[in-house]
Amino acid sequence: MCRVYGSFGGDLADPGVLGAVAAAMYPGGPDEQTLRGGGGWALGTNRLAIQGVDSGHQPFVRGPLCCVFNGEIYNHRQLRAELAARRYTFDGDCDGDVLLPLYELYGDAFTSRLEGMFAIALVDERAEPALKLFTDHAGMKSLYYYLSPDGRGLRFASELRALSRFPDFPDELDPLAVDRYLGGKAVWGPGTVHTRVRTLEPGSALRFADGRAVVTRTPLEPAEFDWPDGGPTVGAAAELLDELLRTEMGRMVDADVPVCVITSGGLDSSYTTALAAHLVPDVASFNIAYRGDWPADERHHAAEAARHCGTAHHQVLLDPAGFPELVERFVRHLDQPNNAPHSLSTFALFEAVHQAGFKVALTGDGADELFAGYARFVKADRDDAATWHRTYQGTMAAADTAALDRLYTPGYLAHLKAAGGYFGDRSGDELDRRVRSGERGKLETLLRYDQDERFPYYILRRVDHLSMAHSVEARIPFLQPSVMRLAHALPAHVKVAGDTVKAPVAEAARRWVPRSIVERPKQPFTLPVTAMIRPGEALYDMIGDLLLGPGARCRDYVRQDTVRDVFRTQTESPAAHAAELLWSLLILETWLSARSLTPAPLTEGPAR
Known part of the structure; x- marks a missing residue:
């Protein structure tokens, strides 16, 4: 590395x-x-x-x-x-x-x-x-x-x-x-x-x-599999997936330096942890959580997986009071703005891995994108409305186009219109074009689009840059060619079996991880920004100081009065949409400040 x-x-x-x-x-x-x-x-x-x-x-x-x-x-x-x-x-x-x-x-x-x-x-x-x-x-x-x-x-x-x-x-x-x-x-x-x-x-x-x-x-070379009569089933796919992952894990724990595993408490990381523990006695596992009582706390699920697998478990605890300093540190290592709230957690987690003496960490990234683990994939696949693609693209945006209409300055809106319109609209239209081409089924087109266009830049850049910021190599079993080829060969009804998303992964994991983890509702690994951006919290004060201050570097793109309204809304009634937009703008502003960049004004009119 x-x-x-x-x-x-x-x-x-x-x-x-x-x-x-x-x-x-x-x-x-x-x-x-x-x-x-x-x-x-x-x-x-x-x-x-x-x-x-x-x-x-x-x-x-x-x-x-x-x-x-x-x-x-x-x-x-x-x-x-x-x-x-x-x-x-x-x-x-x-x-x-x-x-x-x-x-x-x-x-x-x-x-x-x-x-x-x-x-x-x-x-x-x-x-x-x-x-x-x-x-x-x-x-x-x-x-x-x-x-x-x-x-x-x-x-x-x-x-x-x-x-x-x-x-x-x-x-x-x-x-x-x-x-x-x-x-x-x-x-x-x-x-x-x-x-x-x-x-x-x-x-x-x-x-x-x-x-x-x-x-x-060059596209990944296709692979053919010897399925039972009638084609692939969830059980057959799960059996083959487990065989492939055990092979890949065997190669990934082969290193001349200590290897550990990231255990979030979700299905994919728990499965990865179990396979690593099968190969490496007393393998170290790492989980991150936050001091205090916060929504979406998965530490007990991670601890359950660690106990079941027999790992040497490390529980990393962050104090939210120190988040402003941590934001400034991790944003310096992001080559480009990335709104994933768990970037903060990822950065701190790999820092703890480094401090514990490990150079290699195994992660469970990629399973959702390959095997349809997100509800948005299924919802879009079953949505037959004429505007389904615009709705779907909105789920991948920090704010939908209606919110951006209110957020962007008149000068920036004019610039976007001259350049062809919103990125989200253009991307959604491109996705619709690919589905209409009929090359693949709708679900597989959604998955390939995500793997090609979004996943490398939203997820993998974050994993790579924030792990290497602490001299740690992140290894990702699900993204090896053998596993990707299997995922590409499976039909939609095997990936999503009834109401079960990512069905082959869930079935393969059953022999390795507790039933409570396999069957619990999916919960993304993230930072609870809705609860953390409220009066009295350090992130709340940081956002108010940076985004509403006179020195805001992004004011030529976003209207200060709209930002003030969103901030007021979040103050009076914290909600996910307002919190995500404020977090996204915080990352943008911090990124610009870290590089001492001031975008050139797009209009001669006064900034609002």
């Missing part, structure tokens, strides 16, 4: 600049910093040593080939054996050792052989010198990039704030990003908050040579 960066073509950045880029990502790779350059290129890495600790030094080099790598390849032992049969030799046991030999054999298709998570940067000087960037199909690892002003060079890095250390970084903010953030709870890719900076999408490859960048995206 590492953080990677580099430059190819144009004026090569001097060592001081490259050092500043590396320094900005130091927590993600504190064990070793290395840099290698050639004729007009440089590749660098900050290493978090997980596998082959004593030998896995980067960059990897084979003659005219050089690469750096962020991630983990879980099938590296199998690949190593295959390569050894072809007379390749290796020193040590680092998973990254297999990358360049595979590239020699298979070219750009070598990534189809990899099972794991990865963002790879490779320079090939055998013919026309070229830089190539690759990402895994789930999008677990990020790569941000931009072209130099003259178009002759490309710069890239694992983190946006590190990329901004290059002198020619195009720091112009995209005004539409504010609406994209509020309309999607995060800035969905491949665009970013900066007009000329992009992120490489999941399952993509970028080739840059002679001033020309070409991006290709």
Whole structure:
């Protein structure tokens, strides 16, 4: 696991600049910093040593080939054996050792052989010198990039704030990003908050040579399964899922450093905990909760799962009085605004994992997006109204379009109208178009849309950036290719069986976790912001000071009188919609302040 960066073509950045880029990502790779350059290129890495600790030094080099790598390849032992049969030799046991030999054999298709998570940067000087960037199909690892002003060079890095250390970084903010953030709870890719900076999408490859960048995206290869007569059933799918997950977990607990598991108390994390405990005696589990009596407290469910599995359980308790300082800290590590309230919890939880001496943590992310675990999927699938897609997109927004009509300044509304309208409306219309195309059933189209467009940027960026902020690698069993292929092969009636969502996961987990956890109503892992944004609470005061103060940086986008009305509503009668909007604006304002950014005014009229 590492953080990677580099430059190819144009004026090569001097060592001081490259050092500043590396320094900005130091927590993600504190064990070793290395840099290698050639004729007009440089590749660098900050290493978090997980596998082959004593030998896995980067960059990897084979003659005219050089690469750096962020991630983990879980099938590296199998690949190593295959390569050894072809007379390749290796020193040590680092998973990254297999990358360049595979590239020699298979070219750009070598990534189809990899099972794991990865963002790879490779320079090939055998013919026309070229830089190539690759990402895994789930999008677990990020790569941000931009072209130099003259178009002759490309710069890239694992983190946006590190990329901004290059002198020619195009720091112009995209005004539409504010609406994209509020309309999607995060800035969905491949665009970013900066007009000329992009992120490489999941399952993509970028080739840059002679001033020309070409991006290709390859879908995950389909798989066929030997189902019983009549096709797949929930029971058969559950049996196969359990077999696949046990295999993946066996590879994920294989590390040269201590491994722990995150246990929220929900179905997916409890199942993951049980599988880890089956493989690692006395495995450590971690749960986070808040001092005091708060809604949606899952600590007792997590403790029940830990007792059942026999883990060494760590209960982390946060004091809400310290949340303002914690907000300012975690937002600095978010490359882009992300409204997930549990970002605060995630950041603090991985900090506790690091302090306890662990470098690897297993999580249960991804099961809901693959196997239809959210009620919004089912509701939208069964909604036959003509405007179902607009309603569905509203569930993924911090505020619906009616609320945004009242929130945005007249100047910003005019700007959005000229640019094509609200992000939420345009995204909902695109989803409707995909459903009407008939390529897949409605439920599967909803799931694939989420996996491609929302999940990598809303969930996975948060998990990656906030874990690596504390030098912890998050491993995600449900997002391995074998499990994703299974999910893609299952029909809708198996994923949602009657009123049971995520049916194969629930059935597979029954043999491993208490019945009370399998059958209890779904409860998202989140921060109870509705209860925490009220008079007398620290977050309430922070929001009032930042959003209603004269120095608010987002006032050219949002009307101060509307924000004041929402704040008053939340004061008098706390409600989820008002609280989520206030939280979202708090994150936006804190993000802008952390980077000392002030968006350019969009209108000459007075700000309200």
